[in-house]
Amino acid sequence: MxxxxxxxxENLFGELNNHMFERRLSMVSVEFSERMTSSAGRYFPQRRxxxxxxxxxxxxxxxxxxxxxxxxxxxxxxxxxxxxYGHTPEFKHWLKKLTxxxxxxxxDDMRPYDRPYRHVYTCPGGHKYYRKNRTRRKTSCGQCDKTYNPRYLLKYIGRENV
Structure with missing residues (x-):
């Protein structure tokens, strides 16, 4: 598999590179990682x-x-x-245009498979967040407001068995 x-x-990357990026990314390589459990993807600029x-x-x-x-x-x-190449206004423009x-x-749920417990947080809007570690700093809901907003502080609910 x-x-x-x-x-x-690799085929999908090649197709997208040809049709959406005018073949500018031929020097960039793609791979899967079994160890990536907290994010869906990542770009490493030094290694392209x-x-x-x-x-x-x-x-x-x-x-x-x-x-x-x-x-x-x-x-x-x-x-x-x-x-x-961060999440700049130009990046957001292209993201909306292409996707x-x-x-x-x-x-989407990205629960790691190697941890028996998850720390669960909720916001006043009802969104649920699962964290590997319990955070000590005040954090607000990114779905309710893109920037930090004390009205949408995440409340620690407890641990959940996975």
Missing amino acids: SNTRETIL LIRLSAPYLRLHGWDKCRNTLIHEMIHADLHVRGKP GEKSIYHH
Whole structure:
């Protein structure tokens, strides 16, 4: 399965690079990681590498993984063109144009498989968050407000068995 999965990823990357990025990302490589359990994907600019989460693929399938790949390819494209490649207004413009997504965050469940307990938080809006470790700093809900807002402070509920 691994070779097939990697081949599908490389083919998808090549297709997206040709159709959406005018072949600017031919020097960027892609791979899956079994160890990525807290994020769906990541771009490493020094290595020109996009790494996607294999657990995320298993949980959510190729459609969501495709959008994550496009998200990371936008970071890579901006980097290759010498532009700021964080979650800038230009990044958000391209994300919306290429995927239709307005948010830079994926709120899908990314529970790690190697931890028996998860720390659970909720916000006044009813959103649930699972964390590996219990946070000591005040944190607000990113779904209710993109910036820190004390009206949407996360409240610690407790541990949950997985």
